Amino acid sequence: MDDTLDKQWVEDLVRATIEEDLAGGVDVTTTATVEADQVSVAEFVARADGVVAGLEIAELVVRLIAGKDEVEIEHSVVDGAQVKAGAVLMTVRGKTRQLLTAERTALNLLCHLSGVATLTSRWVEAVAGTGAIIRDTRKTMPLLRQLEKYAVRCGGGQNHRMALSDAALIKDNHVIAAGGVAEAFRLVRKAYPDLSVEVEVDTVEDAIIAVESGAELVLLDNMPIAVLREAVEKVAGRARLEASGGLTLEVAREVAETGVDFLAVGALTHSAPVLDIAMDLQAA
Structure with missing residues (x-):
């Protein structure tokens, strides 16, 4: 994410997408099936070749849901990187409930933005x-x-x-x-x-x-x-x-x-x- 992006606007947008998914409630399936203290590691993995965009946006989703200091996040690549199917893009360690709750919103943004970047790269090529x-x-x-x-x-x-x-x-x-x-x-x-x-x-x-x-x-x-x-x-x-x-x-x-x-x-x-x-x- 570069300096041309309005960071507050991005955070407000991400908060709105989270609210859309939770709608003021909770993730009922995750709450029912996962113990509150369970901890897991989640890997964001490319299933196809392409160009990555939106890793910090996806990270922001996770941090806003799990708590800024409650997760450990490591990026394996940076936005703009060409990746192959199977590449690990980002690894997150934290409470399982929060990771699963954040999954779809984070992926919706990451997959869409990476799709835009990938298509653009094909035109540029x-x-x-x-x-x-x-x-x-x-x-x-x-x-x-x-x-x-x-x-x-x-x-x-x-x-x-x-x-x-x-x-x-x-x-x-x-x-x-x-x-x-x-x-x-x-x-x-x-x-x-x-x-x-x-x-x-x-x-x-x-x-x-x-x-x-x-x-x-x-x-x-x-x-x-x-x-x-x-x-x-x-x-x-x-x-x-x-x-x-x-x-x-x-x-x-x-x-x-x-x-x-x-x-x-x-x-x-x-x-x-x-x-x-x-x-x-x-x-x-």
Whole structure:
């Protein structure tokens, strides 16, 4: 977990996920089947190859349920590590009841974030050597954006804007509302002269208009490979270009080789499958 994450926000989120699971009560199955003083060791183990993200988040779940100083936790790897199936990621020693109560919430977060990191790493690998950068979007699960974008970074990707106020992105509906690409850009630049402005276009002609209006970053939306190449040629380095819309891993390298600077991939966060990770309990 890096310094860009709001630590208090993360703790509040984790507390909310714990409350969702316990709903003000107790883990009835664990309480019934496990003696209160029983101690165990639990290993968090990868069941598939992938990239890890969220170990400190999972640790926080355990510590909030078991008590900060009531458990011993050792990390075998760090976030961003490539791991093989069978690798032990983290080992926890503490009261068995607390470990079992924390298991699902900790794994829900760890598996999801590791899935995002793993998928991102595959996209990054697909375009390696082209100079293109893989970026995420705002297509994140509500309230999980900070964590999902953190996971993207763990996978080697780059973050786009975090919130609507970070930068301007003039999309097709803004263009329609403003009366054209040039007018939309003029209005945003007038209102926010110091803010980064990106313009989304779906034709080469509009890309040229955006650049000639002063745009330094242009999003090329749902363009075929041949049209992307044409846009890169005609913009001729006057602005950075970002391909987006309809991208898949199968075509990622071909898109990157057109000369665009970025590939914006919503799937990194909205469609990432979880990385299979389990918590294996042992007697202490």
